[in-house]
Every structure is written in C-alpha cells, then in structure tokens.
Amino acid sequence: MSKLTCSRKLHICTGHRVMGHESKCANPHGHNYVIWIEAEAPLDSLGRVIDFSVLKQKVGGWLEEKWDHTFVVYGRDFEMITALESVKTRNKEHFVCDFNPTAENMADYLLKTVCPEVLKDTGVTVVKVTIWETENCTAEAKLDG
Numbered sequence: 001m002s003k004l005t006c007s008r009k010l011h012i013c014t015g016h017r018v019m020g021h022e023s024k025c026a027n028p029h030g031h032n033y034v035i036w037i038e039a040e041a042p043l044d045s046l047g048r049v050i051d052f053s054v055l056k057q058k059v060g061g062w063l064e065e066k067w068d069h070t071f072v073v074y075g076r077d078f079e080m081i082t083a084l085e086s087v088k089t090r091n092k093e094h095f096v097c098d099f100n101p102t103a104e105n106m107a108d109y110l111l112k113t114v115c116p117e118v119l120k121d122t123g124v125t126v127v128k129v130t131i132w133e134t135e136n137c138t139a140e141a142k143l144d145g
Helices: 052-066 078-085 103-118
Strands: 005-016 029-040 070-074 095-097 125-134 137-142
Touching: 005 052, 029 052, 029 103, 052 103, 070 078, 103 125, 103 137
Parallel strands: 005 070, 070 095
Antiparallel strands: 005 029, 029 125, 125 137
16 A cells, blocks of 8 residues: 655745854854655545645645744754844844754654644644755755655
C-alpha cells in the first residue's frame, strides 16, 4: 500500500540571529525563506490529501502572522531582545521562541508545534518541513516512521 502526500511551498521574509554562532550568523540578518510543507492523510472524496489552499491558509497564515517581516529571536538572547524592543514597530512584534532560531530548529518547531495546532481539524499530518534558508542551504525536519 502506498502513502500519498502533497506539498505546499510557502515564502516569508524573516530576520534572526544565531546566538553563540562562531561566525557571521551571530549578527542580526534576514532571509527570504522558502518553506515546503509535506502533508499526509487518507485521500478525501475528491482524491486529495488536502486542498493546497488549506495548507496556504492555515500554515501560511500562521507564518504570515507570526514570522513574516519580523525577527525570530531566542528567548535567552537578552541582548537581541533589548535591541528589538528599542525599535518602534508598526503592527507586529518580534517572535520570541524557546530555541535558538537556526533553520533546523525552525523546521522542527513548524513540524511538531505549529502544524499540528493549525491543522488539528483537518485529519492531515504534516510529515516533513523543509526550510530553504538560501538557495544553497536547507534544513529538514521529518516525523519518525
């Protein structure tokens, strides 16, 4: 028996810095992230895992609200939090997380925390999240099994 999945590509512009990084990523900077969300479920009556627009609305909506055009900052990075709080923002706060915002940690957070919450009423499981930080660098988080 085969497993059927579908994937949706999403885009966000987000700033971060990697606390404790040994090189230039210790500096605040940003990326035009490309995020692939791979979903799995029994096919619906139309033969789909999920309508692609639902992934865009639910996962993409969360990304737009929480991470797009803001900074994702580690909650222990007090220096960066202080700097961000000194800058007046128009309508969006920075996103404080309990992990160092590497692409790997961001993919894992989307896979294990965000996707299950925003898709809880769909019967769909996100099985893989791939984040393209640059066209040369990606990180992937997959569910076991």
